[in-house]
Amino acid sequence: MNTLTTxxxxxxxxxxxxxxxVVLGQRLGEYISHAPELEEDLAIANTGLDHIGIARHLYTxxxxxxxxxxxxxxxxxxxxxRAFTNALLVEQPNTDxxxxxxxxxFFDAYQVPLWRRLASSSHDELAGIAGKGLKExxxxxxxxxxxxxxxxxxxxxxxxRVQGSVDGLWRFTTELCASDDVERQLxxxxxxxxxxxxxxxWERTVDAVLEEATLTRPADTFQAGTGRFGxxxxxxxxxxxxxxxxxxxxxxxxx
Amino acid sequence: xxxEVPIAPGEQPVDVPEGSTTDHGWPLxxxxxxxxxxxxxxxxxxxxxxxxxxxxxxxxxxxxxRAEGVSVWVVPSNxxxxxxxxxxxxxxxxxxPYRHPTFYEIPDxxxxx
Numbered sequence: 231m232n233t234l235t236t237x238x239x240x241x242x243x244x245x246x247x248x249x250x251x252v253v254l255g256q257r258l259g260e261y262i263s264h265a266p267e268l269e270e271d272l273a274i275a276n277t278g279l280d281h282i283g284i285a286r287h288l289y290t291x292x293x294x295x296x297x298x299x300x301x302x303x304x305x306x307x308x309x310x311x312r313a314f315t316n317a318l319l320v321e322q323p324n325t326d327x328x329x330x331x332x333x334x335x336f337f338d339a340y341q342v343p344l345w346r347r348l349a350s351s352s353h354d355e356l357a358g359i360a361g362k363g364l365k366e367x368x369x370x371x372x373x374x375x376x377x378x379x380x381x382x383x384x385x386x387x388x389x390x391r392v393q394g395s396v397d398g399l400w401r402f403t404t405e406l407c408a409s410d411d412v413e414r415q416l417x418x419x420x421x422x423x424x425x426x427x428x429x430x431x432w433e434r435t436v437d438a439v440l441e442e443a444t445l446t447r448p449a450d451t452f453q454a455g456t457g458r459f460g461x462x463x464x465x466x467x468x469x470x471x472x473x474x475x476x477x478x479x480x481x482x483x484x485x
Numbered sequence: 486x487x488x489e490v491p492i493a494p495g496e497q498p499v500d501v502p503e504g505s506t507t508d509h510g511w512p513l514x515x516x517x518x519x520x521x522x523x524x525x526x527x528x529x530x531x532x533x534x535x536x537x538x539x540x541x542x543x544x545x546x547x548x549x550x551r552a553e554g555v556s557v558w559v560v561p562s563n564x565x566x567x568x569x570x571x572x573x574x575x576x577x578x579x580x581x582p583y584r585h586p587t588f589y590e591i592p593d594x595x596x597x598x
Contacts, residue, residue, distance in 0.1 A: 267511065269532050269543040276546050373542055380535070 234315055234460045239412045240353070240421060241296040242315075245305060246458060247344075248288035249316035252306050253466070254337060255281035256473050261324045270327070273373065277334070280366040287359045307477035311460075311467045318457040319402035321466040325395070328388065331377045332395040335439065338371035340406040343431035347423035356421070375439045382443025393445050400448040405455035407432055513562040514540040516547070518554035526558050534559075 235242045258278030265271040289302035319337060324330050345367055348360035381392040407429035409417075416422040440447050456462070477483060511533040517526035529548050534540035540559040549557065568574050578584070 267533055269534065269547060272550075273543065273546040276550055369545075376538060376542070380539075 234313060235412075236292060236296045237298065238295055239415045240356075241292045242412050243416055243422060244288045244292035244295065244356070246315045248285040248292065248305065249314050250320050250337075251281040251288065252285035253314070253316045253469065254320040254334075255279065255285060256469055257320065257322075257324060258330075258334075260469075260472075261330060264324070266327055274330075277370055277373070280370070284359065284363050284366070287362075291355050291359065303477060307474045311462055311470055313460060314462065314466060314470070315458050315460060316462075316466075317402065317405045318454055318463055319399065319406065321457075321463060321469060322399065322402065323465050326391065328381050328392040329395040329398070331374055331381065332392060332399050334370065335374035335378050336399060336403050336436070337406070338367055338374050339432050339435040339439075340428060341367040342371050342435070343428045344423075344425070347428070351422060352420045371435070375435075378439050378445070379443045382440070382445040389444065392443070396440070396445055397448045400450075401452055401454050403432075404450075404453040405457060408455055408458070410458065511535050514544070514559040515562050515565060516540075516544040517558040517560070518544075518548055519556040519558075520553060521555055526556065529553075531562060532559075 236245060255278045258274050258281065262271050262275050262278075265274055285306065286302050289305040292305065293300040293302065319333060322329075322333055341363065345360045345364035349357055349364055351357040351360065378392065381388040383389070407425045409424040409426040413422060413424055417424045437447060454463075512535075513531050514534055514537075515531050516529050518529045519526045532540060532543045532547050534543045537559060541557055544557045544559050548554070
């Protein structure tokens with residue numbers, strides 16, 4: 231249960247996308263009741279549930295592609311930290327509302343072009359999930375972009391905090407648009423688009439919003455990118471401990 | 486309206502003016518949702534938001550997450566002008582049943598109107 235790959239490249243790829251979404255969904259869930267306003271709590275909960283919903287579809291599809299009987303719960307609840315292949319960005323903790331918003335914005339700016347391309351995948355089920363994901367991610371991006379502009383072009387404190395979050399999270403952004411042999415094989419078969427092809431779209435969105443928000447794009451320095459290999463920052467283990475505790479204490483638990 | 490709010494040690498009491506529409510800085514907005522094309526927008530409740538664009542997003546997340554609508558209006562609550570004194574405004578109509586069109590014989594041929 232603790233390998234980084236499944237039997238097929240497609241299964242491995244699907245689990246990566248699902249891991250991104252389940253980890254981010256859990257992070258957003260943690261924040262409920264901590265948002266600055268009740269309305270934001272609702273919006274953050276909605277967004278988190280969108281991510282978890284997408285993860286469920288992707289895990290289930292990965293299980294059927296793999297053909298080994300693994301369910302969505304097996305993937306989400308019964309794998310350990312080193313088997314998770316999410317990008318490092320999504321596991322970063324909820325430091326404050328601005329930090330959470332920048333994390334969301336960087337991820338949304340990646341997911342919109344991702345789903346747009348996967349929606350025309352030759353794999354029908356993946357294309358279907360992508361179509362649903364595209365509608366949700368388009369709204370997520372609209373919402374997170376508008377908050378980046380409000381916070382960046384807001385008070386001197388909100389500007390300083392959100393600029394600090396942009397600087398701090400910038401090191402986790404290259405990984406989103408990195409491609410490896412798993413992706414190249416699938417791209418050759420016409421099933422997916424290479425993540426590296428998404429970078430131009432990502433930069434266009436990020437540059438436009440940062441400019442409108444009067445924020446400065448950080449210089450490209452050190453980039454951390456080990457999530458797809460199961461090597462994570464210290465924060466993921468704690469997140470999984472909380473998320474998986476119930477299912478591991480009472481295996482097979484349902485309600 | 487007044488009520489006692491417990492004050493923690495070292496905390497200053499907060500004075501909230503009577504009739505204030507905000508208790509924390511963000512103005513209140515009334516939300517109207519159109520359930521489907523062809524129907525009117527109907528008042529469903531209110532939300533807090535710093536501006537109109539955010540109000541629409543918050544209304545979407547608060548009131549349409551179970552597919553209740555296809556369109557949303559938001560209106561600043563302090564722009565709503567409401568009637569007062571129901572006694573003189575509306576009570577006079579209560580004893581004028583002849584204003585209801587219930588005194589006509591409707592021929593059977595009309596069927597369901």
